[in-house]
Amino acid sequence: MSLAPWRSSLARAIDQHHSQPYSRYFQLATVQADGRPANRTVVFRGFLECTNQIKIIIDTRSQKTDQILHQPWGEICWYFTETREQFRLAGELILIDTNYPDPELQKARHSTWQDLSDNARLQFAWPDPGEPRAKREVFSPPPPNPATPLPNFCLLLLDPSQVDHLELRGDPQNRWLHLRCESQIWSTVGVNP
């Protein structure tokens, strides 16, 4: 694969915000079974090696799992506060759960689990999200095995096929639209903000 043309701008923005941990958070929109949108903050876990696919982690017990099975398409909105830049990344969502057959991606699921902090891993052993609040002690389960993901741990990939990059700082603002065609080649065009 070749590095997509938007990767260098995104890498620069991430680098310029390395002192703000929250700059690795972005908002992922999905669609519910009733056709209404859903939107939540998730954490950027890097790119899948040798691809332009963005790694996210999710819990199969969360509502987004069903939403993604129903409509495997998502749009990330990633706003960088200091450089005043927005990246909107739209593409297919690929859910790598415990039964996913591809051994390479299953390996990526395992290594993503291993790279998490103890605290992040522990949350997958917490009681069911969205259910009525459980007692305090249920939130202190035995720490899960750091080598082997819990069955409800999923690696979620977003494979961008359209990236809309807006720089609010320009005068006027700058905006580029990057599109991937079927032959996997990217094209870039400057558009009005």
Added chain:
Amino acid sequence: MSLAPWRSSLARAIDQHHSQPYSRYFQLATVQADGRPANRTVVFRGFLECTNQIKIIIDTRSQKTDQILHQPWGEICWYFTETREQFRLAGELILIDTNYPDPELQKARHSTWQDLSDNARLQFAWPDPGEPRAKREVFSPPPPNPATPLPNFCLLLLDPSQVDHLELRGDPQNRWLHLRCESQIWSTVGVNP
């Protein structure tokens, strides 16, 4: 109307971030005609007087206008970086364009236009968003009349009927779900994060 139970938490978060202008930005998810989600950063313009409805401004020439006509439901994801809180506000979207018949809401559209900065108003006179980049001089049109909105200026209202409030700082994290029933009464329940 009565103030919804989530209003005080949201007001506190806004107040605690008054020194960060970007804390008034949030992400609005909508659904496209093809059933895929869309997501972008927009600016909080306050609440419509005497309601719990959130004010946003949009340009009828932007893609979200068609999306909202097709699926008048949206979800805001609003993350506050310092207090590490997230509000997800889901509800009906009401598009107040130049032909909207209700005189009170038309008045609100006018006053929202009047409250904008000169720069913000000027953007509604810029060339069509998303089209191939126009020449520089087209971005310096004569300033629009500050009293009367341009025809492509819309007030967009999101009328929340579900608010999911997450505090990441708790140990464990705290999360509340606020639901509005048909009689307009709100109920609140603590749920697992």
